Amino acid sequence: MSLEEYKGVAIFAQQVDNKLSSIAFELIGKAHELAKDLGTDVTAVVLGSGIANLADELSEYGADKVVVIDDPVLETYRTEPYAQALAAYINEYKPEIMLVGATAIGRDLGPTVSARVATGLTADCTSLEIGDFPLQAVAGKEQKHNQLLMTRPAFGGNTIATIACPDNRPQMATVRPGVMQKLDKQPGRKAEVINFNPEIKENNKFVEILNVVKNVASTVDIMDAKILVSGGRGVGSPENFKILDDLAEVLGGTVSCSRAVVDSGWKPKDLQVGQTGKTVRPNVYFAIGISGAIQHTAGMEESDIIIAINKDDTAPIFDVADYGIVGDLNKIVPALTEALKAELANK
């Protein structure tokens, strides 16, 4: 492959039910920084059925070009037609960088497409920048410039690796949702819109969707919440989450939880924070009765302020908490709710 043919930064703009996912805007925000360093532009690629109207929103969030692949076969996500469409885009338009959200869709589509176009893929990146590979010049070895340096946690968040893809294009990465910053919306901003028909063909890899079952949705996505009141196994019972609900209500926050709580069936999966749940970075994160296993802290340690309440003073949550309170959550949390009510009433 001739590497020079590949130009521009592209992002896969995920939509579900014809509504763009937040990760699409986060990727555009990051792609802008990368494109600036490379002196190139940002293309958002959106796939679906009846989605022409989504191009405007992608423009307003900063895409310079929007490639729309509109086909009834793309109505609901399925690996094969989506992979055909995205691979066809890559082969036709040859982006230098292709970013995909590390969502349940992106973590299926990304590897399938990267294998199909025979390039490297770095998973769940938390930081992306343009730089040299190798990082330092080594005698007798070519140092390539303007490479995408992809940084990601591994080993359950214990180590950080920076990865490059020097000899294959596009340089592909899936990016952890909630980590990159969106640009401010600019109403009326227009991008160049390109309709692309990759002529998707049915083959043995097409599967049949028998049923789509939506979970009882929580009203607020915990990834958007400014204040999270998060409970773990230490809360004791699903009924006892009431005291967390009350605290969240008085602060205008949202309740989230650890995996142990989901596994016990106390709360739905979409409220789970951590490695196999969601990554959050609210202004304030209350970790209540959460021991703080690395799988949990990986999903919340970027929060601005972490307040931990736990009766075990050796709990690892105290290693990441800004303010750690060793004590009984059943006594502290209701009293805190009352005190905050009084404080806020006096304002």
Added chain:
Amino acid sequence: MNIVVCIKQVPDTKGGVKFNPDGTLDRAAMLAIMNPDDKAGLEAALRIKDATGAKVTVVTMGLPKADDMLREALAMGADEAVLITDRRLGGADTWATSSTIAAGLRNLDYDLIITGRQAIDGDTAQVGPQIAEHLGLPVISYAEDIKVEGDSVIVQRQYEDRYHEIKAKMPCLITALSELNEPRYMTPGGVFDAFDKEVTVWGRDDLKDLDDANIGLAGSPTKIAKASDKVRKGAGEKVALDPQESVNYIVSKLKEKHVI
């Protein structure tokens, strides 16, 4: 019906994470285990075996010591085990790993291939879908439930806020979530039998349709530029006060930070 389950031996990062005094990971102190998602995949295969009499083969690529894990799989009830091991295969990224395992799978009969969603050491969730791509099979990732119906599988495929019930014709590849089931224990008899069984060992030369350009470190498109220990957010203040004082403490901090 032939089911092949791809399993990986990983250091146990859950609960057993140990650090050296300099902050690096103390791998020697951590147990090597069967990756949890893979174990759930194996259990799913064994349940299909219990119901239909399918033959279950486990395959791994790794160091010779992964033999231990294969014996564990045999003791749980797998019928055959294959170890792909060769120095030339080391240092592989997901592209090279999936190319290599796909080449191994071409030596086997399969109707259904099950992998875990992701391994807890690399955390990429890429190898399963990439094996499917190399073999030209449909892939269904993130399976929470697997049923076999005639020549098809019906899988509950998890997304963030929903699931899809998906029907796929076999042969196909499914990646399993550890939430799928509670894996069974080895039986004492199974352990004895497992150590009498032969584990098939394949090296590079046993793998067909595999280009040297696609194996090992050299055949990996992605290269590690730097690896370091995570700089952990330092611990802040920790106090043990009576409940009312704790409340006052939290309220004062929230005020200080202008949250309220």
